[in-house]
Amino acid sequence: MRIDLNGEVIRTQALTLADLLSEQGFDAPCVATALNGDFIARSMRDATRLDEGMKVEVLSPMQGG
Amino acid sequence: MFYGVDLTSRLMLGTAQYPSPAVLLEAIEASGAEIITVSLRREGAAGAAFRNILSESRCRLLPNTAGCHTTREAVTTARMAREVFGTSWIKLEVIGHADTLQPDPFALVEAARVLCAEGFEVFPYTTEDLIVGEKLLEAGCKVLMPWGAPIGSGQGLRNPEGLRTMRAHFTGIPLVVDAGIGAPSQAAQAMEMGLDAILLNTAVAKAVDPAAMARAFGRAIQAGREAFEAGLMPRRDMACASTPVFGLAELV
Numbered sequence A: 001m002r003i004d005l006n007g008e009v010i011r012t013q014a015l016t017l018a019d020l021l022s023e024q025g026f027d028a029p030c031v032a033t034a035l036n037g038d039f040i041a042r043s044m045r046d047a048t049r050l051d052e053g054m055k056v057e058v059l060s061p062m063q064g065g
Numbered sequence B: 001m002f003y004g005v006d007l008t009s010r011l012m013l014g015t016a017q018y019p020s021p022a023v024l025l026e027a028i029e030a031s032g033a034e035i036i037t038v039s040l041r042r043e044g045a046a047g048a049a050f051r052n053i054l055s056e057s058r059c060r061l062l063p064n065t066a067g068c069h070t071t072r073e074a075v076t077t078a079r080m081a082r083e084v085f086g087t088s089w090i091k092l093e094v095i096g097h098a099d100t101l102q103p104d105p106f107a108l109v110e111a112a113r114v115l116c117a118e119g120f121e122v123f124p125y126t127t128e129d130l131i132v133g134e135k136l137l138e139a140g141c142k143v144l145m146p147w148g149a150p151i152g153s154g155q156g157l158r159n160p161e162g163l164r165t166m167r168a169h170f171t172g173i174p175l176v177v178d179a180g181i182g183a184p185s186q187a188a189q190a191m192e193m194g195l196d197a198i199l200l201n202t203a204v205a206k207a208v209d210p211a212a213m214a215r216a217f218g219r220a221i222q223a224g225r226e227a228f229e230a231g232l233m234p235r236r237d238m239a240c241a242s243t244p245v246f247g248l249a250e251l252v
Helices: A017-023 B021-031 B047-056 B071-085 B105-117 B130-139 B160-169 B184-192 B210-230
Strands: A002-005 A008-011 A032-035 A038-040 A055-063 B011-014 B035-042 B060-063 B089-092 B121-126 B176-178 B197-200
Touching: A017 A032, A017 A055, A032 B071, A038 B071, A055 B047, A055 B071, B011 B021, B011 B210, B021 B047, B021 B210, B035 B071, B060 B071, B060 B089, B071 B089, B071 B105, B089 B105, B105 B121, B105 B130, B121 B130, B130 B160, B184 B197, B184 B210, B197 B210
Parallel strands: A002 A055, B011 B035, B011 B197, B035 B060, B089 B121, B176 B197
Antiparallel strands: A002 A008, A032 A038, A032 A055, A055 B035
């Protein structure tokens, strides 16, 4: 299926958010995730299923003012 | 000073826009800051080096919601930040206009209400408006962060009288001047007025020598605080000789 990951449309085999992080090579403990604008806690990633066209944000600690 | 945390330094330092991670680390150390601000972004090239600094630095982290324009975006960002940084502190920014980066006070109060109810300890980036400040306190905020001038502008205190009024109105509430400070003298001015702390970033990061500027800010802020505690003399409209007139020789 195709989903929007951090602003880019990608094809994925992943069925859950946790699968997606591992498929895309993210360091899962060090990122925060949101699905269609809502925060998804680390503990919910396994249970969060992906659907065609969903918007996923995977964010990391960065510099800020 | 902030949510039950006592601090020695009254300078809070932003971590963005430095020429290199090494310079950032030097600047943090030179400033004496015990709180640094951080953000959440899509992974970029400098991400790993930055996270090394976070692990090396002994500072407490204050994640921000920079770039959020709506309550929803800010609330989601805060929730993400709490998980990834492991802190309930959040510098709440809800931007109302892309050019001025002025806070949207309506969305700010709404977001503060949601986040305080969820146990966040909110540091709201606000204006000097007293009623907005009261609403933020009602929402559960225990600190207010009025702007000095638009973010990154380096203009200093655009409305010193407004900040003075705010200081008088919110007795006992920590007030942090956040944004717009360009020079140590401006930071000292705010501290002399009795504001509790200064949050800055660009003035240090964009200095020719960021570490030296960070040290200068740290000292100016300390000097301003000491001056406030010492009690400034009242201002006069006319001159008043400091050397005694009594005993003056007649030499004409």
